[in-house]
Amino acid sequence: MIAMSDLFRVSLRQVVRQRGFGVILSIALGIMAFIALSVLGQEIRYKVGQDMVLMGGVNIIRVYMDDAQYPGQPRRDFSPRTVEALRKIPGVGMISENVRQGITFSLRASGERTLGVHFIGVDQYFAETYSLELVAGRMMSEEDVRGHRRICMLGREAATNLYGDPAQAVGKLLFLGKDVVEVVGVVTGVMLGEWNQGGFLPTTVMEDRNWGSGKITRLFVRAIGWEDVAPVVRQIPSV
Template identity: 70%
Template sequence: MIAASDLFRVSLRQVVRQRGFGVILSIALGITAFITLSVLGQEIRYKVGQDMVLMGGVNVIRVYMDDRQYPGQPLREFYPETVEAIRKLPGVGLVCASVRNGQYFPMQAGERRLTVGMLGVDENFFDVFSLEMVAGRFLSAEDQAQHRRVCVLGNEGAEFLFGSAENAMGKLLTLGNDIFEVVGVVSGVMLGDWRQGGFIPTSTMIDRNWGDGRISRLFVRGIGWEDVPPLTQLIPQTVHSIQDAPYLVVATQADQLERIKATFMWVEALLWLGIAASLMLGGFGIWYGTFAAVRARTREVGLKKAMGGSDTDILAQFLAEALCKSVAGGVLGILIGTLCVQSGAWALDTTISYTLLLISSLGSIVFSAFIGVAGGLYPAIQASRMDVVSALRFE
């Protein structure tokens, strides 16, 4: 029986001679992708999912009082304690309190006229809808607390009225009987029709009884798309447990959310399919390479058997060579995968679960060994069962 140390040394030498680096690299790439997705998959899924849902705003839930649709009903508003209770619900990222109906003002720039709608929002509105600052600043909590007469314009409204976002900074707008200062201009995928409108503090709008004159709408942003369905159940329960709201409406973009989820599911499935294909390619490479090695060394096998080598020794040698290839690919994949995880964690600004990294690395070694055994076992058995005379006569 050949010693384990000699078997390992001889197998490594044969792997280097055969130059099966393509097989090793194929397994390494599969293991790299496996470790990266195992450790950072949840964070990648969250980041990519956030980008996808923000493009359609499907993780923003609109909650409002619909009392105006029912004549004779009092016009209700959300209590401050109701808003705070919703903020504390699991899965809630941000909550913006808003005056549901805007106030519209006719304005003129040269010979052109534009009716600008002003919406009363709090300081969280811009983060809820992931709006980008073009110039100036967003509305702040101080603006709300001090009931300031300031406004933020959508980019198209600012360009219509003042020519550009930069020119709009510090300009004064006459809204009703008051003068408001333009402190910012915003844009963004989710801005929609508000590109031609503007935003003022809810406190300032309620003081003038514009719109509904009360906090009658909330924009609730879920942390991820999986949080939207449970929140549609939790939000009404929370509101009804604190105040009277018989005509509460919770509106979501359910159809669009399902389409995005289906799209992301296919993307994720294709990623795992690519990993499986890379590992299978490595397994087939080991299978083919071991068969080629057996054929090329047929006379060597016959000579070893003639000198007293057992079937077990022949089987162990070819199987060890296959294992060396696969485990070498696994080790290389772990090294590259660890570097990818470190780089990905830095790029995503997240922490690494080293426990998960260790588990996936150990699992990768075991799986690599399994690929080597699965790919090399049959050719190794064929080699061990060769007839001595036929092997020695092989040309």
């Protein structure tokens, strides 16, 4: 059994070698997690695997269609039947569908400023898949997606840039082209990155208006644990 002092020493050594605080914390936690998981029992490994996204997202697999880089190649998307088949792969915890190519709208911010906000299409599983934290309001629901509701969530930075206080964003109406959508929630998370500066629309709303690619061209596949990632990746292409 590795002593906690040894785990701390290895993590601290990596901290000294890195510069950015966010990267430092992610790497340090990831190293400690991998070492600890190697000596823990199977039951504990399973439970810890549920929160691996907080340690750098090592169990999140991005699967996407990239036909655009091949001239003349038909543009393909993921069908519901394919997504259901992928969910049945042993080791897959959950899958979130995504309209990969988003769309940017100019929105009026406080102080008469105009801010470009990029929106992507997500489903009701995105928040759980990426372990998002709710800052204000509520998360996108299955009813929002199935009902093609004109609602959205904003990343915390986008809400702050637009309204100063993220809580003030909830209930606001945004004019996206000819459409008006209501902000129902503000979210953040370790894995969001630059998406913290953007917004999230239901996939069905993006598809209805042919925004972005207008199709489900990316999937976020969350493996149950880090040890399931390699087996799942090997099976995905055949499915």
